[in-house]
Amino acid sequence: MVLDSLDGRVARMTNTQSVFGEHMDSLSDMVSFGAAPALIAYEWALRGLGKPGWIAAFVYCSCTALRLARFNTNVGVVDKRFFQGLPSPAAAALVMGFIWLMDNQGFNGMGEGPWLGWVTFGFTLYAGLTMVTNVPFYSFKDLSIKRSVPFIVIVLIALGIAVINIHVPGALFGLFVAYGVSGYGMYVWKKMKGKPVSVIATSTDEPDEQGLHR
Numbered sequence: 061m062v063l064d065s066l067d068g069r070v071a072r073m074t075n076t077q078s079v080f081g082e083h084m085d086s087l088s089d090m091v092s093f094g095a096a097p098a099l100i101a102y103e104w105a106l107r108g109l110g111k112p113g114w115i116a117a118f119v120y121c122s123c124t125a126l127r128l129a130r131f132n133t134n135v136g137v138v139d140k141r142f143f144q145g146l147p148s149p150a151a152a153a154l155v156m157g158f159i160w161l162m163d164n165q166g167f168n169g170m171g172e173g174p175w176l177g178w179v180t181f182g183f184t185l186y187a188g189l190t191m192v193t194n195v196p197f198y199s200f201k202d203l204s205i206k207r208s209v210p211f212i213v214i215v216l217i218a219l220g221i222a223v224i225n226i227h228v229p230g231a232l233f234g235l236f237v238a239y240g241v242s243g244y245g246m247y248v249w250k251k252m253k254g255k256p257v258s259v260i261a262t263s264t265d266e267p268d269e270q271g272l273h274r
Contacts, residue, residue: 061149061152061153064085064088064089064092064093064149065149067085068085082132083132086128086129086131086132089124089128089148089149090125090128090148092152093124093148093149093151093152094120094121094124094125094128094148094152095121095124096152097120097151097152097155097156098118098120098121098184099117100155100159101116101117101120101155101156101159101180101184102114102116102117104159104169104170104180105159105169105170105172105176105177105180106180106181106184107170108169108170108174108177109174109177109178109181112181113177113181116180116181116184116185116188117184119184119185119188119189120151120155120184120185120187120188122188123188123189123191123192124148124151124188126191126192127145127146127147127148127151127191127192128148130144130145130192131143131144139196140199140201141198141199141201142196142197142198142199143196143197143199143243144194144196145192145193145194145195145197145243146190146191146193146197146243147191147197148191150197150239150240151187151188151190151191151240152187153232154183154187154236154237154240155180155183155184157229157232157233157236157237158179158180158183158233159180160229160232160233161229161230161233164229164230186240187240190243193243195243195246195247196243196246196247196250197239197242197243197246198242198243198246
C-alpha cells in the first residue's frame with residue numbers, strides 16, 4: 061500500500077511517467093490487491109464453505125479488475141478529491157486486515173468451523189462489491205505536504221503511532237474498517253444535505269460539476 065501510494069509521485073518527480081507505467085501499475089495492483097487477497101482468503105477460510113466460498117473469492121477478484129479498468133477510463137473526469145468506489149488497496153486491507161487480526165488472536169481459518177468462513181465471506185463480498193459502487197471515498201490527494209504542518213498535527217501523529225503500537229493488528233484493522241464504511245457515511249450525508257453525490261463530471265457547463273475537471 062505504501063509503495064502503491066509512492067510510485068506515481070516518484071514517477072512525476074523524476075518526470076518518468078508514461079502510459080506503459082500506468083497500465084503496468086494497474087496490472088501490479090490487480091495481482092497485489094486483487095488476486096493475492098482473494099487466494100489467501102479462499103485458502104484460509106472460504107474453501108471450507110464450498111461453492112459460496114469460491115463465489116466470494118471470484119466476485120472480489122472480478123470486482124478488483126472492474127474497479128481498476130473503470131479507474132483508468134474515468135481518470136480524466138473524476139473529482140481528484142474522491143475515489144469512485146472503495147480503492148483496491150483499501151479493499152485488500154479490509155480482507156487481509158481481518159485475516160491478520162483473527163490469526164493473531166489464534167483463530168485457524170477453516171479449523172474454527174463454518175462461522176469464521178461466513179464472516180470472511182461477508183468481508184470479502186463487501187470489499188469486492190464496494191469497489192464497483194459509485195460511493196465517494198476521500199482520496200487525501202488534496203492534502204499538500206509542502207505547507208507547514210501545525211504542531212498539534214505532529215502531536216496527533218505521534219499519539220496515533222503510540223495507540224497503533226498497543227495492538228498493531230487490531231488498531232490497523234479498526235482504521236481499515238472505518239475507512240471502508242466512510243464512503244457510505246459521506247454518501248448519506250451528501251444526500252441529506254442535497255449535495256451531488258457523483259464524483260463523475262460529464263460536462264463543465266453544469267454548476268454542480270464545476271471544478272471537477274481541474
